Amino acid sequence: MDPKPPPKRRNAAQTRSRILAAAQEEFARKGYAQAGIRDIAKKADVAPSLLLRYFGTKANLFEEALRSAMLSPGLFEHEKTKFGEHMAQLLLEEGDTNLTAMVVRSSGDDEAKEILSRLNKTHALEGLAHWLGPPNARARALNILILFTGFVVHCHQIPMEPVRRESLKWLARTLQAIVDEGTPGAA
Amino acid sequence: MDPKPPPKRRNAAQTRSRILAAAQEEFARKGYAQAGIRDIAKKADVAPSLLLRYFGTKANLFEEALRSAMLSPGLFEHEKTKFGEHMAQLLLEEGDTNLTAMVVRSSGDDEAKEILSRLNKTHALEGLAHWLGPPNARARALNILILFTGFVVHCHQIPMEPVRRESLKWLARTLQAIVDEGTPGAA
Numbered sequence: 001m002d003p004k005p006p007p008k009r010r011n012a013a014q015t016r017s018r019i020l021a022a023a024q025e026e027f028a029r030k031g032y033a034q035a036g037i038r039d040i041a042k043k044a045d046v047a048p049s050l051l052l053r054y055f056g057t058k059a060n061l062f063e064e065a066l067r068s069a070m071l072s073p074g075l076f077e078h079e080k081t082k083f084g085e086h087m088a089q090l091l092l093e094e095g096d097t098n099l100t101a102m103v104v105r106s107s108g109d110d111e112a113k114e115i116l117s118r119l120n121k122t123h124a125l126e127g128l129a130h131w132l133g134p135p136n137a138r139a140r141a142l143n144i145l146i147l148f149t150g151f152v153v154h155c156h157q158i159p160m161e162p163v164r165r166e167s168l169k170w171l172a173r174t175l176q177a178i179v180d181e182g183t184p185g186a187a
Numbered sequence: 188m189d190p191k192p193p194p195k196r197r198n199a200a201q202t203r204s205r206i207l208a209a210a211q212e213e214f215a216r217k218g219y220a221q222a223g224i225r226d227i228a229k230k231a232d233v234a235p236s237l238l239l240r241y242f243g244t245k246a247n248l249f250e251e252a253l254r255s256a257m258l259s260p261g262l263f264e265h266e267k268t269k270f271g272e273h274m275a276q277l278l279l280e281e282g283d284t285n286l287t288a289m290v291v292r293s294s295g296d297d298e299a300k301e302i303l304s305r306l307n308k309t310h311a312l313e314g315l316a317h318w319l320g321p322p323n324a325r326a327r328a329l330n331i332l333i334l335f336t337g338f339v340v341h342c343h344q345i346p347m348e349p350v351r352r353e354s355l356k357w358l359a360r361t362l363q364a365i366v367d368e369g370t371p372g373a374a
Contacts (some may be wrong), residue, residue, distance in 0.1 A: 014312060031295035033220065107340055108218035108292040120341070131257055141351030142341060145356070150337025154307070154329060166326035167333070 001040045019044045019051055023065040028098040031105030032112035033061055063115045064105070069099040082182060084176030088168045100152040120145070131181045139177050147171060149180060206231045206238055211251040215285040218292030219249055219299035225252060250302045256286040257310045267370060271363030275355045287339040307332070311332070320369045327365050334358060 026035040037058055041048040055061040106112035128141035151171055155164055161176035209231035213222040224245055228235040242248040293299035315328035338358055342351055 007281040033295070104291075104340070108220070108295050137352050138350045139357065142350055143357050145341050146334065146337030146358075149340045150333030150335070150336070153291070153336045153340070154332050163325045163329055166323050167329045170326065170330050170365075171333075178357075180344045 011150055015046060016054055019054060020065050020068050023061050024069055024098040027065055028063060028101035032109045057112055066102060066119050067123060080179050083179045084172040087175050088172035092168055104153050143178050144175060147175060203241055204231060206241060207252050207255050210248050211285040213251055214249060215288035221295045246298055253289060253306050265357035267366050270366045271359040274362050279355055287335055291340050330365050331362060333361060336338055
């Protein structure tokens, strides 16, 4: 008989990603300060002690959850010529993404802010800047982050349909213009 | 002899505005959840009981502090042709305004969010839309708020000088383009 594949390693990876998904949802919904290890563990269907064995502290769990949301596919998989349109569509459909909600809802907390700042520099900004290419790649990446974050903050607060839709059109144009600066002839 | 002017009414107005200024600073620095009545009272040099006699609750104080920050001069006093440049300059000099910091740091709290949402609709958005004029005044006002908020969130997190300065130039251009849509011939 063939031996069964060793279950431990696969289960560990699955448990880890289940915890990260639960953490992303909770941090997005409640922000860093108000999200609790106990609720995250319950949502991931693991014991709080197991969660802490995997991630050590709430700060570390937040950092890992942010990092994995930043690296998730979807953001950079589209053609450059359709970037603005696709991003506006994404924001229209989802209304919000866990990543942006985590950033916005947690930016009032000093501990979370330090983590956000570090990851923004090393991951979000650098990744986006690399994808954009010259000129001024980092400044243009920053402008894209500014537009995303601002939109998410205000569209929670101003859910008026015709206004939101008009604003999304502007967002799509403005995002695309940022990308096109790096593509001679596209602008 | 001339009688002294009655001091009471004038002092009440002064005390009120001193409390509001202290509240704006504290809410901007700590966010709604973490700012305390006691600290605000101390900063305004009044007893906490007096503060509560003036404003009733922390929620109400937050609302009044926000409202007065939204109505403060500076935002709409400039010529329309220089709006983008002036706003970028303001953000460069102050790095931050109490208003935007209050909005950003408090947006994770449910009670504060409800107040923010209500005031944004009745004050910030409508005031700005009125100043901008047609077409699509509210959507363009929303776009301006998006740019401000996004910039404030990220510039706290990414204080890299050349990048920030390049991004501010883009912000000035983009703000001005929004204003110019309402001025035939300016764009």
